[in-house]
Amino acid sequence: MQYLCLEHFFLLFQNNGIQQLASEATVYIVLEDVNDEIPLFIEREQETVLEGMPPNTKVTQVQAMDKDGTYPNNKVYYAIESKDQGDKFFSIDRETGEIYTRVEFDREEKQAYAILVRAEDGAASDRPNMKPGEPNSGQSSSYFTEH
Ligand SMILES: [Ca+2]
Ligand SMILES: [Ca+2]
Numbered sequence: 001m002q003y004l005c006l007e008h009f010f011l012l013f014q015n016n017g018i019q020q021l022a023s024e025a026t027v028y029i030v031l032e033d034v035n036d037e038i039p040l041f042i043e044r045e046q047e048t049v050l051e052g053m054p055p056n057t058k059v060t061q062v063q064a065m066d067k068d069g070t071y072p073n074n075k076v077y078y079a080i081e082s083k084d085q086g087d088k089f090f091s092i093d094r095e096t097g098e099i100y101t102r103v104e105f106d107r108e109e110k111q112a113y114a115i116l117v118r119a120e121d122g123a124a125s126d127r128p129n130m131k132p133g134e135p136n137s138g139q140s141s142s143y144f145t146e147h
Contacts, residue, residue, distance in 0.1 A: 033068055033069040033070040033073050034073070034126035035068055035073040035121060035123045035124065035125050035126045035127075035135070035136060036068070036125075036126050036127050036136075037066050037067040037068040037073070037074070037121075037136065038066070038121070038127075038136040038137065038138050039064040039065065039066040039076045039119035039120065039121050039136065039137065039138050040064055040065055040066075040067075040119075040138055041062060041063070041064045041117070041119060041138060041139075041140035042062075042063050042064065042065060044060070044062060044140075044142065046143045046144075046145065047059055047060040047099075047142060047143070047144050047145075048144065048145050048146070048147050049101060049105060049144050049145075049146055049147070050146070050147055051104075051105045051106055051107040051146045051147065052104060052105070052106075053101060053104065053105070054101075054104060055100075055101055055102055055103055055104060056100050056101065056102075057100060057101045058098055058099070058100050059090065059099045059100065059101060059144065060098075060099050060142070061096065061097050061098045061099065062078065062092075062097045062099065062117050062119075062140065062142060063097050064076050064078070064097070064119035064138060064140070066121050066136075068121070071122070072121070072122030072123045073121060073122070073123050074121065074122075075121055075122030075123075076097075076119050076120070076121060076122075077094050077095070077119070077120055077121075077122065078092050078093070078094055078095075078096075078097045078117060078118070078119055079092060079094065079117070079118045079120075080092050080099075080115055080116070080117055080118070081115075081116040081117070081118050081139070083116045084113075084114060084115070084116070086113065086114070086115030086116055087115075088102065088103075089101070089102055089103055089105075089113055089115070090102055090113070090115055090144075092117065097117075097119075099115075099117075099142070105146050107146040107147070110146075111145060111146055112143065112144060112145045112146070113143075113144045114141055114142070114143050114144075115141070115142050115143075115144070116139055116140075116141055116142075117139065117140050117141075117142055118137055118138070118139050119137060119138050119139075119140070120135040120136065120137035120138075121135045121136045121137070122135065123135060
């Protein structure tokens, strides 16, 4: 019994020797993510804010998704565009997208505000026709009425 085992090992060894005429290697290819996706806003309903609330009252939270596979290509930062003075009446948390009031609103003065929110990603864009060093960005309008 012991002898048979030894013979078996010997044969295996010989086979390996023949196979060394050719060799194989596994090459792992890791795909590197390029920043080709733009942050896209998730659709939102119209928001409402109560008049007479103190400044810094949270109104809502906007969210944008960037489909890139890695950080910081898929990191999203938020800002309110200065268009129509939206940034004068509302502020936004750059990281979370939470929107706060900056002033106390009076519905008798103005009933609704449309603000333009901008989302940009955290790396220079790899999309064609972009300015060097500029991140990808998208915009969304939020519409607020006072109650
Ligand atoms: Ca991106
Ligand atoms: Ca990508």
